[in-house]
Amino acid sequence: MIMSLQNVALELLRLSVWFLLLLLLLGGAEMLFAAHKSKGLRPAYWQDIGYFFGNGLLFKLAVVPLLSISALALSFLVPGSLQNWAISLPVSMRALLGLFVGDIAYYFVHRAMHQVPGLWRFHAVHHSAVVLDWLVSARAHPFEIVFTRWISFVVLYVLGLARPQESGMADLSTLLIFAAGIVWGFFVHANVRWRFGPLEWLIATPAFHHWHHANEAEGQRDHNYAAMFPLIDRVFSTLHLPYTLPKRYGIDEAMEADVSGQLMHPFKRH
């Protein structure tokens, strides 16, 4: 479970490749198709690079092993025949179903992060960004990463839609779910003015998630909780998708300017 130094170095290398790819694709798109005019490098940019690598390591170091252990411990909850049915599905079908079921779990845990005061204090770190771009996706308290990812994925592991790594071999549909979820998370934060017409009702887009970060009126953040499928918000009456983009992002409460203060934010008196 404990990563060797060599594995940590390998993971950092992998994260660096991801970072450069995302910077090239999404950073490039933001330069060409910006929704809000960039005023140069925003002050928290370097912090968010730190969150990118720190939380990326944490995901591999803590969330993945925790998932494997809890999936084994909780597998008795679901009949073996249901797990076997899920495992027998074609990879693409299992990945798609996994993304959808995982997003339903994420919807509820994300909604709880907003509505339970003790959980909001952790999630406030993510929402404290006043300028949105692709890298803001990485800006999250480590507890939020472990808690939300664990809940969203453990459901899939228990149902057989995703599987723990076995003898060094990762399951393809699990990798697809991880990769699609992470890449989509970065995409929906991107500062791009693209709109996708009727497709926006089918799949989350930057406009969908930008409205989740809006700070223009009371209760503005109480919608668009899903990560990928707006249909889930529609079913639970929390969808808000006008044809404009928000002008203001962030939160009203004070957030510490330094990372150590942000990490301690949930534990301070408010």
Ligand SMILES: [Zn+2]
């Ligand atoms: Zn949120």
Ligand SMILES: [Zn+2]
């Ligand atoms: Zn966000």
